[in-house]
Each structure stands twice: as C-alpha cells, then as structure tokens.
Amino acid sequence: MPHPVKLLYIIDSFTSPYAGTEGQLYKLIEGLDRDQFQPHLILFNCSQYIEQNGFPCGVSVLGYSKLSSLNTWWELFKLLRKKKIDGYQLAHIFFNDPSIIAPPLLKLLGIKSIISRRDMGYWYTPSYLKALRFNAKLVDAAIVNSRAVKEITCEKEGYKPANVHVVYNGYQDIEILAANKIDLRQSDDEIVLGIVANIRPIKRMQDAINAVAQLTCKGFKLRLVIVGGGDPSDLKALADNLNVLDRVEFVGSQSKASDYIQGFDICLLCSESEGFSNAIVEYMQHSKPVVCSAVGGNPECVDDGKTGFLYEAGDVSELTEIINALVEAKDAAETRAAFGREAQRKVAENLTLPVMLAHQEELYINVLNER
Template sequence: MSHQEVPQPILFVIDHFRNPNAGTEGQMLNLIKGLDRARFEPILLVFRDSEYLRKYGFPCDYHVLGHTRLFAPVTWAALWKLAWKFRASEIRLAHVFFNDPSVICPPIFRLNGIKTIISRRDMGYWYTLAYRVMLAISGRFVSTVITNSDAVKQVTIRAEPFDLSQVHVIYNGYGAGETFCEVPADLTELRTKHLNAVFVGLVANIRPVKRMEDAVKAIGQLHQSGHDVHLILIGDGSQANLRLLASEQGVAERVHFLGPRADVKACLKALDIGLLCSESEGFSNAIVEYMQAGLPVVCSNVGGNPEAVEHGETGYLYPCGDVAALASHLRRLSDSGELRQRIGDNAFRCARERFSMETMVAKHQEIYDGLIGPERSG
C-alpha cells in the first residue's frame, strides 16, 4: 500500500459479543487487535448488544443492529439500511462469524456492493434441513470461506455450495502467553496434599458433546490399577452427574471441579497432562493452550484434533468413547515423567511454530488484500 492510500475498512459481523475468552469471539477479537492499522480499519457490527460491550466497549467502532430474528422482515430491513450506509462509507468487505449472520448478510451485502467472507469453525452439528436450504441460496453470494481446520473445510464443502478454491484453512492463533504467572493458591494447596500424584487437566464447559464422563471413568480405571492420578475439570456447567459418577467409580476424592476460571493459563502450569474427550471438535483452543503450557496432550481422534496433535510426538490420539484406550495413554504418561517432559517439550515447540497469533493475522490480511485489491486497482 502506498503512503497516499488510506486504511481499508473491514466490517466484522457477529450476532453477539459476550465473552472475550470464548472460542470464536476470542479469535475474532485477537484478529481485530492484530490487524495492521496502516492497512485495515476494523468496524464491528453485532446483531444484539451485550453487557460486556456496554461495560468495556470494544477496540474499534461498533454498531448494534438491534434485531435478531432471522425470519423477521424488520431484521432484513434494518440490515439493508445499515449495509447501504456502510457501502456509502467505502466499506467493500465484510467478515461474518456465526450461523445466522452468515445466512442473512451475504445477499444483502452483495446487493449493496460489499463482498462477504464467512467463517466456519465447527463440525456442522447445527446443520438442519432448514439451514441447508437457506445456505444453498445465501452461499451463492459469498466470496470466500475461512475454516479453522481441514476437517471443518471438508464438512463445509459437503454441506454448502462452495468449491475447493473458495475455502481456505487458517488455524486459530494464540499469543505466547504469560511467561511468569503464579500457580493459583487452590491448585498449589492441592498439589501439596498429593505430592506424588499426576494431575490431568480438562478445560471445557460441561456439555454432553465434551464426553467428560469418559475422563472420570478413565481415572476410575487408573485408580483400580494403583495409579495415583487426579483429574482437574475447569469450565462451567452442572457438575451433579459427574460428581455422582466419580463417587460410583470410587474416585470422588480424585476428581476436582474448579468451575469457570479467568486464570486458565496459570492453572495449566500446575498440571502434568492436558485432556480432551469431545465427540466433535472443529479446532480446539484448549488443545493448543495445553501445548503452549508444555503439556503432553491426550485427545479423541475427531474433527481437527489430529491436525493439532501428532500421535506419539506431541501427544496421543484415541478413538472417541474408547475409555480403555484413553486410560492406557494416561497410564503410559503417568508412569514416566521423562516421557511427559519430552512430549510436552515437543508440543510447546509445535504450538509456537504453527499456531502463533502473528501467522493467523497475516493469513487473514492476505485474503483481505486479495479481495479488496482488484477494486483498489480498478
């Protein structure tokens, strides 16, 4: 870009922004923060306001549509009015996140002269017949699709009207994290009580898709074989069923619920192994956070997980739902501190090389330039 050119505005669209630590919202926030402001000027559009935005604001100008019902004429009318204003202010490109905005935005934006990128970040569990019909129409107005793993790319191509040339994979980006942060007091106390134990951490909200019961059952098997392994669960959600299962497995004293935490990275410093048991993952933020913390990873072989974890090198993959295989990998790692160190070191190096914030931002900027460039030179 020459010195005479002004930064090109990029409109980011999401239905809500409530939690900067959530997966998609966090990645979008980091992308916006990382953009080269000499080249791009981000603007945010949310379909509905949130307590977070009202209290903390956002690192760029933001607009609130004020309507959320996908089939309501007032929603389409309000978006059309805003799109016309955006195009009048020289916005030529929009990057749209989440499902409903990706249905309504592409046709309205295209008819107002704004190109649209949509993001796909999961394995398509939300695809219903109604969504497929709508996406078959709105997808024809989409210029480019960005997915966060090759697994998600394949699902997207099968379900939506895109060809390979339209869909690009950009892995999630992560900052280097805090080099110096103290282990939280509650975890320090827990480790002091169990000096010889191996601590396995699982960071996820308690939902059926996360299959946390498999982790509890695996700890039960390890307990039966005489292994002193504890499970740390970090995340929101109802704990009652998992607590009952832990009691039935005889490991109630070995399964610890920390609830939702803002200091996850500090918590990871107190752990020995990172675990994820999900039956569906587009690309897991938790896995890369484990790797950044230098933890060996054990995870289900689903979705984008095998793209992040190299079996035997940075962790171990197991067939989803196979508790015996899960327990076997945990047993192997718990038996050898040297093995945990070697695989954890490999994971740390891999995370730094493949999943940096700088790489994620740079790849997005290349795509933005490619879509805006023809209009600049036209």
C-alpha cells in the same frame, strides 16, 4: 498513501474475549494493521461485556436478531446500506444466523463477503443447510480454522475447495510465571489430569471420569481437575457412583486457566466434535503432553506419539491405556516432559498471532482484488 480498507465484521453477539471464536475475533480486530484496514463491528444484540468494556473498534448494534423477523432483515439492510455509502467494501461474517441473513443483503448492495466456519457443523439442520447452500453462491470466500472444517464445509454447504481457505488460530506468546501456578496435588505422588472446557455433552467428560475410576482401581493416585463453566451435577453423580468423587475436582470457569494448566501433568480433551481446539493449543503452549480424541482438527494439532496421543472418541479403554502408559512406564515422567517440549515448539513456530494476522490480511486484499 492509499486509504485503509473499510472492513465490516458481523456477529450476532459478543459475550467474552476469552471464548473460542469470540477470542479469535477480538485478537484479529485488535491486531489488524490500521494503516491497511479500518474495522467496524456489527452486532445483532449488545452484550454486558461490550457495554462495560468497549471494543477495539467502532460498534453498531442492530437491536434485532430473530431470523424469521422481517425487522431483522430490514434493519440490517438499512445499516449495511449506510456502511456502503460510508465506503465499506468487505464484510467478514461469524456464527450461524448472520451467515443466513447477511450474504444476500451484502450481495445486493455490492459489498464483498467472507464467512468463517470454526466447527464441524454440529449445529446444521436441514433448513439451515438449504439456506447456507444457497448463500455459498453469493459469498466470495470462506475462512476455516482446520482442514477438517474445510472438508465438512465444502461437503455440507457446497463451497468449492478453491474458495475455502485454512487459516489456523493465532495465539500470543505467553509468559508462564511459576508464582501463578496453582498446586493441585494433595500428595507428592499424585498425578494430575486436567481438562479445560465448558461442561457440555459434546465434551464427553464422563469418559475421563471412567478412565480415572478404572486406573484408581489399579492403585494409581490420580486427580482429575475440570476447569470450565456449566452444571457438573451429572458428572459428580457419575464420579460418586464410581467411588472417585474425591478424585474429581470442578473449579468452574476461570479467567486465567493457565494458572491451572501449569499444575496439570497430563492434559485431556475427550470431545466427540472439535473444529480446532483452543484448549489443546493452550496445553501445548504450557509444555504439557496432550491426550485427545482424534476428531476434527485435533490430529492437525497433536502429533500422535510426538506431542501427545490421539484416541478414538468414546473409546474409554483406549483412553485408559494411554493414560496408564503416561503414568506407569519407567520413563513416564521424561516421556511427558519430552512431549511437552515438542508441543510448545510446534505452537511457537506455527500458531502465532502474527502468522494468523498476516494470512487474514492477505486474504482480505486478495478477495477485494478479485473481479
């Protein structure tokens, strides 16, 4: 029986298995076929999570992370050289700074490399792009989590489309237990809107608050529940100014967002940029209708008029009209239920963890076999 392929993963830090990219990386490493692959994680910096919980594979900590420091480059080179001697043949790189530093060193050492891109490049700067376009000539393949991310990666970083592979995020089957459902209503006739996302400007949560304010003025009984970390003070001030502070609830970061999602009637995501939203898939897994901005990979996930509705990011009027339709129409409750059933079916058929793992493992073998 052939020996398993020794495979490196390189990332600057790992703080939580519940975060988007880090969560997918954790599931990938945990689920790899150990008969085929022997993974090892390289971290630029250690984290409290790793120290307290460990990881599903061996971990090496560089101890340096400053991009402009020669020590970072030298220490990573020495570590990669050791891993090369130990038989590691392929490296998969995540996040920004490792994408700058690692490819030239891996190329120099004869280790093949793959980079991952999982967003629409909101972090690009002219200096980053200059280095990334150079590195695109050194990297053997790129993995992206949506067609939209593929398009921006090819356009901005200069990758050839044939070298960029779409592998959608993979999700484990979930058991939705009614006993864990959190009842968020304060009255039986209240409709609960929900957002699961950390509070950041890019998420445009103010649009949802404005929509709630407009619909509340029309007499609708709505409650907006926001599940995610971050400072809510500006959003609370907005809700107060619009006289809907009692209609908006901030519950902070939660380890089991699913308990809250079960209590949502309509799930929202108002972002101005998304690669492929894990929150949307969680909504769909819970058989919930989704209303989200038509940005990035969102239209690849949500079928407009079938599993939910898409609207132009920042268009509060359109967002308000859609929520109105899902609340006011005579058959609104059945429409929401039908959207939710179709959403759950789509995830179960197309976005499973085994499908993601099979595509990743196939790509690793193909890259290794290319001359």
